[in-house]
Amino acid sequence: MCAVLFALLDEAVERARWPGMTFVDPFMGGGSVSLYAKAFGLRVICNDLARRCAVVGQALIANSAVRLSQADVAAILRKPRKTYARLAEQEFCPAVFSREHAQLIDRALHWLRTGQIPEPRRSLLTLLLVKWILRLQPMSMLRGTDARAAAGEDYDRVSPRRVGHYLRSQELLAPAAWWAIAREVNLGVFAGEGEAHQQDVFDFLNDAQGDIIYVDAPYPGTTCYEKEYAVLDHLLEGREYERSDFSGAAPPLDELFRACKRIPVWLVSLGNAVIGKEELVNLISRHRDIRRVLEIPYRHLESIASEEKNAKNKEYLILATC
Secondary structure, X not given: OHHHHHHHHHHHOOHHHOOOOEEEXXXXXXXXHHHHHHHOOOEEEEEXXXXXXXXXXXXXXXXXXOXXXXXXXXXXHOOOOOOOOOHHHHHOOOOOOOHHHHHHHHHHHHHHOOOOOOOOHHHHHHHHHHHHHHOOOHHHOOOOOOHHHHHOOOHHHOOHHXXXXXXXXXXXXXXXXXXXXHXXXXXXXXXXXXXXXXXXXXXXXXXXXXXXEEEOOOOOOOOOHHHHOHHHHHHHHOOOOOOOHHXXXXXXHHHHHHHOXXXXXXXXXXXXXXXXXXXXHHHHHOOOEEEEEEEEEOOOOOOOOXXXXXXXXXXXXXXEEX
């Protein structure tokens, strides 16, 4: 989707002008769009409310030189000499994680919380941990499902489609597996200018200044991130987030667009589960001139969504300017 998105941007702002311009990403999520913008020479200001996402910005967008070493990875996997918190083992084992996986999570969290690891290395290691955790469950879904049965090696109660994933997850216990993921994280570190924030989106937009903004709020009518990643939020921040207003039936999009008024070029993406193309275009037209509207079919959670649902799924990409 990034290639399409930035081709759309090129229609309003020639690519030769991008270096030196500021790209604002208030809902950065996994960070792919911010990273893509940084690769094109744009200065990037990114934000997300949850630590699980904001850490991507701190590790990769605001950081342009520091990479993980094997020694960094080994340091967070070593067993502490003193008593330490066992949150993953006590709260999420075996419902989500096996005991062996939970013990490694708790070790890593202990070292990340000591305050002895400076930034951006701490964020890089936190991102490594997040990516490792997400690989433990099929489709990166941390809601348990049949994880309890798998942890007890009762594979007769595990979906045949997921047995292989749980068996392979044992390979992730090896230090070599951690280092392989760390090398993937390191690929996202390259020269460029950026800054990262962890704020409520409206607080962030009160101060954000830029030339281009990518408005990619959570899509209404789809699975909410707060539910899917509650385990991660609990582990990283000791809290769980309430469902975002943007995921509901009446997302505050008009308020959001008003908050973006200082930024001249808008790229907007939204799914069609609740809001149709005409309604979205009308909302944006109150604030900006519509330059282009794209309607792109996509398949969401293809292995579990119905064919009928996937046939109807559309994502709208809209370019709007002053």
